[in-house]
Amino acid sequence: MKLIDGKAIATQIKEEIKAEVAAILDADMRGPHLAAILVGDDPASQTYVASKEKASREVGMTSSIYKFSDKVAEKELLEVIAFLNGDPEIDGFIVQLPLPKHIDVDKVICSIDPSKDIDGFHPENVGRLASGMEGFLPATPAGIVELLRRCDIETEGKHCVVLGRSNIVGTPMALLMSRKANPGNATVTLCHSKTANLKEICRSADILIAAIGQQEFVTAEMVKEGAVVIDVGIHRVPSKETKSGYRIVGDVAFDEVSEKCSFITPVPGGVGAMTIVSLLLNTLKAYKGKISTV
Numbered sequence: 001m002k003l004i005d006g007k008a009i010a011t012q013i014k015e016e017i018k019a020e021v022a023a024i025l026d027a028d029m030r031g032p033h034l035a036a037i038l039v040g041d042d043p044a045s046q047t048y049v050a051s052k053e054k055a056s057r058e059v060g061m062t063s064s065i066y067k068f069s070d071k072v073a074e075k076e077l078l079e080v081i082a083f084l085n086g087d088p089e090i091d092g093f094i095v096q097l098p099l100p101k102h103i104d105v106d107k108v109i110c111s112i113d114p115s116k117d118i119d120g121f122h123p124e125n126v127g128r129l130a131s132g133m134e135g136f137l138p139a140t141p142a143g144i145v146e147l148l149r150r151c152d153i154e155t156e157g158k159h160c161v162v163l164g165r166s167n168i169v170g171t172p173m174a175l176l177m178s179r180k181a182n183p184g185n186a187t188v189t190l191c192h193s194k195t196a197n198l199k200e201i202c203r204s205a206d207i208l209i210a211a212i213g214q215q216e217f218v219t220a221e222m223v224k225e226g227a228v229v230i231d232v233g234i235h236r237v238p239s240k241e242t243k244s245g246y247r248i249v250g251d252v253a254f255d256e257v258s259e260k261c262s263f264i265t266p267v268p269g270g271v272g273a274m275t276i277v278s279l280l281l282n283t284l285k286a287y288k289g290k291i292s293t294v
């Protein structure tokens with residue numbers, strides 16, 4: 001079994017981005033600038049946004065966070081989005097999800113300028129992905145594709161099973177693996193809560209991507225000998241063995257599954273590390289797109 005070291009690959013890509021940003025700044029040009037809108041005080045969202053800000057500073061990009069209480073009116077959020085859409089100094093931005101229930105998330109996503117949509121959630125970018133056109137790819141699936149590419153994992157003609165059909169991971173992941181590209185060209189099965197014979201389908205996977213949001217859901221009996229296993233889950237579970245009082249596990253029962261597969265991503269240090277890097281790459285892409293049209 002080979003461990004897919006997402007952390008090491010992410011560090012390497014961050015160095016590549018840092019060099020590119022340094023060259024831009026050395027040429028006395030304005031550097032790339034990304035922004036994040038954070039609503040409420042959900043701890044996971046706060047952690048994600050703080051990590052995004054830290055990573056952008058590490059590579060020399062400018063980053064801004066717009067924070068709002070969970071009581072913020074939808075109208076106010078839409079006004080901030082309109083402001084960011086129009087600000088020529090902002091190359092791309094994200095609205096951290098989930099949003100409070102009184103806010104229409106579809107309306108919010110549709111109000112983002114697709115050319116600044118570095119999360120790739122706007123229907124125009126989703127449509128571009130589905131049509132095989134150039135656009136912004138959602139960060140987690142894009143990060144997984146990059147891991148497969150950098151680990152030289154063959155995907156063409158393979159059976160790829162994706163567990164979970166979320167707009168953020170499962171659905172774009174299935175589209176990416178099936179499109180005419182490398183990595184890609186796989187035969188994809190997208191499984192969800194209503195799928196019959198889930199275990200049998202998983203057992204037939206050459207590449208199994210778990211984004212189902214249930215801790216240690218994928219067990220050894222669901223995995224074919226020699227399969228590639230990608231774990232998107234992040235769950236905190238209480239632990240007496242760590243100082244913090246908890247440990248992080250994924251959607252895959254790592255100890256038993258790792259004995260059967262050819263490649264596996266650890267949690268933490270696998271997919272998670274790549275997600276932020278993909279967002280930085282999208283910011284750079286948004287920046288260059290703007291610069292080239294000026």
Ligand code: GUN
Nearest residue numbers: 094095096097098119139
């Ligand atoms: N919430 C969980 N993952 C994501 C993500 O990739 N982007 C945004 N905006 N919100 C999220």
